[in-house]
Amino acid sequence: MGVTLKDVAEAAGVSITAVSKVLHGSGKSVRIAKETETAIREAAHRLQYVPNSVARSLRTSRTRTIGLVFENFGSLSEGPMYYVLMLDGVAQELFRNHYRLTILAEVSHKHVGGALSDGRMDGAIWCKLPMEEEVLTQLAQSRIPVVALNTEAPTNPLLTYVSCDNEGGARLVVEHFYALGHRRVLYVMETGEDDTPDATARLRGFRRACQEACLPFTEDDIVFWDRDASQFADWWRSGPPHTGVFAWNERVAGAVLRRAHESGVHVPGDLSVVGFDSTPFCETTSPPLTAVRQPILEMAKHAARILFESLDNGPDEPRVFTYPCTLDVRGSTAPTSMVRRTRRKPVETSNGPVLDAERGNP
Amino acid sequence: MGVTLKDVAEAAGVSITAVSKVLHGSGKSVRIAKETETAIREAAHRLQYVPNSVARSLRTSRTRTIGLVFENFGSLSEGPMYYVLMLDGVAQELFRNHYRLTILAEVSHKHVGGALSDGRMDGAIWCKLPMEEEVLTQLAQSRIPVVALNTEAPTNPLLTYVSCDNEGGARLVVEHFYALGHRRVLYVMETGEDDTPDATARLRGFRRACQEACLPFTEDDIVFWDRDASQFADWWRSGPPHTGVFAWNERVAGAVLRRAHESGVHVPGDLSVVGFDSTPFCETTSPPLTAVRQPILEMAKHAARILFESLDNGPDEPRVFTYPCTLDVRGSTAPTSMVRRTRRKPVETSNGPVLDAERGNP
DNA sequence: GGCGGTTGATAAAACCTTTTATCCATCATA
DNA sequence: TATGATGGATAAAAGGTTTTATCAACCGCC
Numbered sequence: 001m002g003v004t005l006k007d008v009a010e011a012a013g014v015s016i017t018a019v020s021k022v023l024h025g026s027g028k029s030v031r032i033a034k035e036t037e038t039a040i041r042e043a044a045h046r047l048q049y050v051p052n053s054v055a056r057s058l059r060t061s062r063t064r065t066i067g068l069v070f071e072n073f074g075s076l077s078e079g080p081m082y083y084v085l086m087l088d089g090v091a092q093e094l095f096r097n098h099y100r101l102t103i104l105a106e107v108s109h110k111h112v113g114g115a116l117s118d119g120r121m122d123g124a125i126w127c128k129l130p131m132e133e134e135v136l137t138q139l140a141q142s143r144i145p146v147v148a149l150n151t152e153a154p155t156n157p158l159l160t161y162v163s164c165d166n167e168g169g170a171r172l173v174v175e176h177f178y179a180l181g182h183r184r185v186l187y188v189m190e191t192g193e194d195d196t197p198d199a200t201a202r203l204r205g206f207r208r209a210c211q212e213a214c215l216p217f218t219e220d221d222i223v224f225w226d227r228d229a230s231q232f233a234d235w236w237r238s239g240p241p242h243t244g245v246f247a248w249n250e251r252v253a254g255a256v257l258r259r260a261h262e263s264g265v266h267v268p269g270d271l272s273v274v275g276f277d278s279t280p281f282c283e284t285t286s287p288p289l290t291a292v293r294q295p296i297l298e299m300a301k302h303a304a305r306i307l308f309e310s311l312d313n314g315p316d317e318p319r320v321f322t323y324p325c326t327l328d329v330r331g332s333t334a335p336t337s338m339v340r341r342t343r344r345k346p347v348e349t350s351n352g353p354v355l356d357a358e359r360g361n362p
Numbered sequence: 363m364g365v366t367l368k369d370v371a372e373a374a375g376v377s378i379t380a381v382s383k384v385l386h387g388s389g390k391s392v393r394i395a396k397e398t399e400t401a402i403r404e405a406a407h408r409l410q411y412v413p414n415s416v417a418r419s420l421r422t423s424r425t426r427t428i429g430l431v432f433e434n435f436g437s438l439s440e441g442p443m444y445y446v447l448m449l450d451g452v453a454q455e456l457f458r459n460h461y462r463l464t465i466l467a468e469v470s471h472k473h474v475g476g477a478l479s480d481g482r483m484d485g486a487i488w489c490k491l492p493m494e495e496e497v498l499t500q501l502a503q504s505r506i507p508v509v510a511l512n513t514e515a516p517t518n519p520l521l522t523y524v525s526c527d528n529e530g531g532a533r534l535v536v537e538h539f540y541a542l543g544h545r546r547v548l549y550v551m552e553t554g555e556d557d558t559p560d561a562t563a564r565l566r567g568f569r570r571a572c573q574e575a576c577l578p579f580t581e582d583d584i585v586f587w588d589r590d591a592s593q594f595a596d597w598w599r600s601g602p603p604h605t606g607v608f609a610w611n612e613r614v615a616g617a618v619l620r621r622a623h624e625s626g627v628h629v630p631g632d633l634s635v636v637g638f639d640s641t642p643f644c645e646t647t648s649p650p651l652t653a654v655r656q657p658i659l660e661m662a663k664h665a666a667r668i669l670f671e672s673l674d675n676g677p678d679e680p681r682v683f684t685y686p687c688t689l690d691v692r693g694s695t696a697p698t699s700m701v702r703r704t705r706r707k708p709v710e711t712s713n714g715p716v717l718d719a720e721r722g723n724p
Numbered sequence: 725g726g727c728g729g730t731t732g733a734t735a736a737a738a739c740c741t742t743t744t745a746t747c748c749a750t751c752a753t754a
Numbered sequence: 755t756a757t758g759a760t761g762g763a764t765a766a767a768a769g770g771t772t773t774t775a776t777c778a779a780c781c782g783c784c
Contacts, residue, residue, distance in 0.1 A: 004770055005771065015733065016770090020771070021733095021773095026771090026772055026773065029776095048475070050479045051480060051770085053481055054769090056772075058416045058738095058769090059738075059772045077443070084439050091465060095435070100464060101464065103453060103462075103465065105453065105457050106457065117412045143364060286623055297439070364740095376764090377764045383743095386741090388742055388743065389743050389744075390744090392762090393760090393762055394763075417742090421742045421769055422741080
């Protein structure tokens with residue numbers, strides 16, 4: 001079917017070895033005269049020779065391909081944005097280094113090793129690797145290097161992890177609120193997501209930071225956002241003492257924003273709102289959403305670079321790289337001192353949040 | 363390095379052929395006794411044999427891998443949403459059929475053929491293929507089947523295209539506006555995007571549908587949205603006759619929405635807004651955005667299925683599949699007759715859009 | 725004339741699998 | 755006793771590349 005080295009060799013009247021040497025520079029004891037070289041190049045060009053990379057990979061056992069494994073790929077477009085960002089970052093770094101990218105999904109936990117060891121890729125990056133001990137040990141023994149690209153990492157890793165500090169991110173939020181004068185902040189969790197590692201880390205960070213700042217924080221300061229947001233509405237009607245809301249992710253934060261808008265509550269005039277995951281979406285809300293940024297793109301690129309490293313220099317000890325989160329301050333947060341000045345129109349609902357910057361202040 | 367057929371064969375005391383037959387069922391003239399089979403399976407399991415798919419591909423010249431080519435992959439997370447949807451749809455269909463997916467980017471137009479013909483994939487889907495004749499002819503002669511997954515298609519194709527009817531989508535918008543009583547609609551274009559095939563098709567559809575409905579539409583009914591939205595602001599201040607706005611894409615539509623909100627103009631009470639590309643984003647605006655839906659996910663899956671077809675039954679004649687667009691009606695559009703009733707608060711800007719449902723009505 | 729060094733090139737093995745052709749028993753049938 | 759199936763298994767080629775080992779020829783030099 002395709003044109004092979006042999007075809008080019010025959011056309012140029014030389015051996016396969018000579019063609020291989022000229023076209024790909026391989027074999028150090030092989031020397032070729034200038035004229036022969038041009039003849040070979042001419043023939044290759046004329047026949048439109050394209051090297052068969054499958055054959056090459058078989059010989060060299062290198063594919064210059066990295067596998068990207070998605071634990072529930074399910075639907076990339078409906079899942080959280082950071083999947084896209086992980087893919088994006090990894091892809092950019094890979095392509096920059098002339099590596100190819102292949103995507104794996106739904107890799108059975110029973111056959112983790114097999115899926116990665118069939119010779120099709122030189123290394124793998126596992127996005128959102130679950131932390132089951134059994135899977136991890138299997139992966140650690142894999143024939144190819146594997147890097148986990150997560151948002152949280154186990155304390156005692158068997159694999160190399162690139163992750164970020166959700167707990168620290170949540171602390172930033174508390175600090176931000178505190179600096180703006182807020183003393184009671186509501187934490188909005190999403191139903192069904194509360195036992196993920198990320199969610200627990202964020203809540204932990206929030207709780208601890210509140211303690212350290214001597215801010216009151218009890219279980220009553222947590223509200224769950226479910227399908228019809230009924231709990232949230234209940235809270236809203238109760239005339240709560242909170243002047244700020246921290247939503248565990250940016251979608252929920254956006255929903256809070258809309259909800260506030262519909263109820264005639266002005267953000268940030270009457271209520272400050274912060275979300276987690278600073279994505280392009282945060283720029284599109286009104287007001288734009290203050291949110292914690294996980295440097296996913298950078299993390300993804302780093303994961304790729306770690307892989308290059310182990311491919312070049314052999315395997316390394318498992319390490320954990322933890323990136324700090326930062327806070328992208330936008331328009332949805334404001335100092336409590338400005339509240340009365342920026343409040344432009346009367347609150348339409350009778351039970352809107354009570355502005356009480358002093359209560360709870362030690 | 364890895365365990366091979368040979369290792370298993372030795373461990374089981376049989377030939378390579380026997381192992382291959384048992385483990386992969388190949389070779390019809392090969393027969394194996396029950397006991398031998400169990401011995402082989404046992405050995406394979408004990409040694410944790412994983413077949414080398416590179417070697418298999420070399421032999422069979424099938425990789426069960428499809429390449430997805432992105433004309434400017436650049437940055438998936440910053441580009442338009444439909445890239446993600448294309449990837450998502452293709453991936454879903456591929457995985458469902460146990461194909462693998464590999465992503466190519468920045469394939470040089472000089473070496474289109476080479477990049478696809480190196481044996482690494484059985485077929486390719488090209489997202490947003492540019493319509494340069496030269497590239498197309500090269501692709502058409504490619505050794506592997508190629509399908510173009512576009513939003514617009516050339517009239518006389520050399521390749522098989524899956525695309526959708528942007529022009530028809532724009533017409534839907536005009537019909538929707540007309541049915542709601544709107545008689546003057548502003549078309550908002552984005553600077554620097556106006557000569558893409560999609561943009562021209564949408565504008566063409568809009569213009570023609572206006573003509574057919576005897577609605578006035580001149581060059582004055584087009585406004586460009588640039589970085590600081592100054593043209594749009596100018597239009598706004600001019601006290602225009604339009605009661606509706608059609609933004610060429612959903613991001614611009616979202617920006618219009620925010621702009622209106624900031625100016626105290628109520629949507630849809632005072633102004634109806636429609637966007638192009640009904641994405642999850644449209645659910646997050648307030649009000650939710652009425653938008654034209656291109657069935658990208660379906661199109662992507664279809665493209666994959668076409669590829670399966672040609673891989674199974676050999677190449678087919680080039681065809682063009684054009685999907686109709688639909689309109690997702692959400693909260694940003696309302697009948698003009700309801701305008702005065704739903705307008706709840708006074709317009710704050712002095713030069714807001716004049717509500718003039720009758721003017722221009724034949 | 726023998727030896728070492730250099731240039732130019734090739735043969736052949738290896739990578740691992742698939743698959744056809746072949747072989748050897750054994751058993752039944754004419 | 756040939757003949758022919760049939761069951762059970764293997765040898766070997768092919769697929770396209772990389773790479774080592776080898777070879778032939780030539781030159782210069784002691």
